[in-house]
Amino acid sequence: MVRLTKNISLRGYNSFGIDATADLMVEWSDAAALRTFLAAEGAPLIAQGARWNILGEGCNTLFTADYHGTLFHSTASRLEVVEENDREVVIRVESGLLWDTVVAWSCERGLWGAENLSAIPSSVGATAVQNIGAYGTEAKDLIQRVEYIELPSLEERTIEGSDCKFGYRESIFKRELAGRAIITAVHYRLWKLPCPKLDYGTLRPEVERIGEVTPSAIRRAVESIRSSKLPDPKVTGNAGSFFVNPILPRHQVEGLKERYPSMPIYEVAGDPERLKIATGWMIDTLGWKGKTLGRAGVHTHQALVLINTGGATGEEVVALAERICREVEEHFGVRISPEVNIL
Numbered sequence: 001m002v003r004l005t006k007n008i009s010l011r012g013y014n015s016f017g018i019d020a021t022a023d024l025m026v027e028w029s030d031a032a033a034l035r036t037f038l039a040a041e042g043a044p045l046i047a048q049g050a051r052w053n054i055l056g057e058g059c060n061t062l063f064t065a066d067y068h069g070t071l072f073h074s075t076a077s078r079l080e081v082v083e084e085n086d087r088e089v090v091i092r093v094e095s096g097l098l099w100d101t102v103v104a105w106s107c108e109r110g111l112w113g114a115e116n117l118s119a120i121p122s123s124v125g126a127t128a129v130q131n132i133g134a135y136g137t138e139a140k141d142l143i144q145r146v147e148y149i150e151l152p153s154l155e156e157r158t159i160e161g162s163d164c165k166f167g168y169r170e171s172i173f174k175r176e177l178a179g180r181a182i183i184t185a186v187h188y189r190l191w192k193l194p195c196p197k198l199d200y201g202t203l204r205p206e207v208e209r210i211g212e213v214t215p216s217a218i219r220r221a222v223e224s225i226r227s228s229k230l231p232d233p234k235v236t237g238n239a240g241s242f243f244v245n246p247i248l249p250r251h252q253v254e255g256l257k258e259r260y261p262s263m264p265i266y267e268v269a270g271d272p273e274r275l276k277i278a279t280g281w282m283i284d285t286l287g288w289k290g291k292t293l294g295r296a297g298v299h300t301h302q303a304l305v306l307i308n309t310g311g312a313t314g315e316e317v318v319a320l321a322e323r324i325c326r327e328v329e330e331h332f333g334v335r336i337s338p339e340v341n342i343l
């Protein structure tokens, strides 16, 4: 089914809680119906020159104004097991299901792999776009393949996870396939044999406090840590980390480390020439934690998270982000960029 809504309020469709509207929202509950629609009356909506975008849960999207165009939104939410052997289970999940429902499903069955990614607000489709990550796990570790409708041909395509060019919050869907792929389903591989990953942040002590090492226990530990650090978008509008952590040449990071010995730095898997630095640490060092500019602010517990303190416009959030970027560059000589998709 395809449902069209004109002049729709986006308030419930973005985690910043920005009060904007879209000229048109096209919601689809199955890929075949979407293709039929796009081949017929929907064709002008994606024709060259038309403004359109895909919106999942809007948890990584900031609207700076009313959206004068079409937003496509998946409500397709089937989850099915497509392969199973004595070591693993592969599930196919349609793009509109909430990612955390997938994690809960997996943990309830004692399957391994998804538990560290508990409580990340995301649609299934966006897990592949963003390559979501937390506590040493990334979506790429699970994604076996992705199904999408290719535009403008409307062909149904499948791309293997190994061809998705996944990187830190990066994928082919943000690069070569940007504007050319509507993701309809993602296949995730989950493991039957234990493979806990506990060596990240305070996860191990939290799991030890719970007293058992199972997917469900790790899920509970992750939920508990996250809720103590991150603001709940239902209460305080935000999009998680607003900026990405820059990955810089090793020599530049070593220079920074000499000047700022307490600056946290991280190895980048498979790339010994580059290191990742913590944007949150730089913003915190500049004294921004807990501060506001207009109705936008920096979260008191996590400087990487920008918040809507109440009634902020997208422009106010952008003004704060730009001010922070400027100060970070002036002080540390490092250019930071947003993780959030600004529309």
Ligand SMILES: Cc1cc2nc3c(=O)[nH]c(=O)nc-3n(C[C@H](O)[C@H](O)[C@H](O)COP(=O)(O)OP(=O)(O)OC[C@H]3O[C@@H](n4cnc5c(N)ncnc54)[C@H](O)[C@@H]3O)c2cc1C
Residues within 6 Å of the ligand: 015, 053, 054, 055, 056, 057, 058, 059, 060, 061, 074, 095, 120, 121, 122, 123, 124, 125, 126, 127, 129, 130, 131, 132, 133, 134, 173, 181, 182, 183, 184, 230, 231, 232, 233, 238, 239, 240, 241, 341
């Ligand atoms: C409180 C909070 C905590 C967070 N913590 C984390 C975290 O720990 N780790 C992390 O990685 N992220 C985190 N995030 C960011 C966010 O959860 C992820 O970026 C998530 O993937 C966004 O999903 P979404 O469905 O809301 O995407 P949206 O914001 O709706 O869209 C994101 C991008 O994906 C594209 N897209 C969405 N659906 C499709 C589709 N079907 N086909 C093609 N393109 C599509 C959109 O066009 C857009 O470019 C957090 C956010 C919040 C609010």
